[in-house]
Amino acid sequence: MTDDLNKPIKLDSGGIKFILRMTLAWFLIVLGVAGIVLPILPGWPFFLTGLALLDVNGTIRKRVWSWFPPKAQNFLIRQYKKIRSRAR
Secondary structure (H helix, E strand, C coil): CHHHHHCCCCCCHHHHHHHHHHHHHHHHHHHHHHHHHCCCCCCHHHHHHHHHHHCCCCHHHHHHHHHCCHHHHHHHHHHHHHHHHHHC
């Protein structure tokens, strides 16, 4: 039993990533709401980015993606792959 107390605590990186992602998402949403009230700060980019980060399983992303016609989807995929290959 004492051996268990002396072992270092091993944190799951998936859990830490999730907590950081949710913290950042809520921070961006609060910043976005503040931007709606304050005339200096544009709020909608922060608000939408925060909402996108909250979309863990991708349901909103899939719904928005389905709005594009198939030709536009193929074009966007080709452009993404082209940019991705240049980055490597």
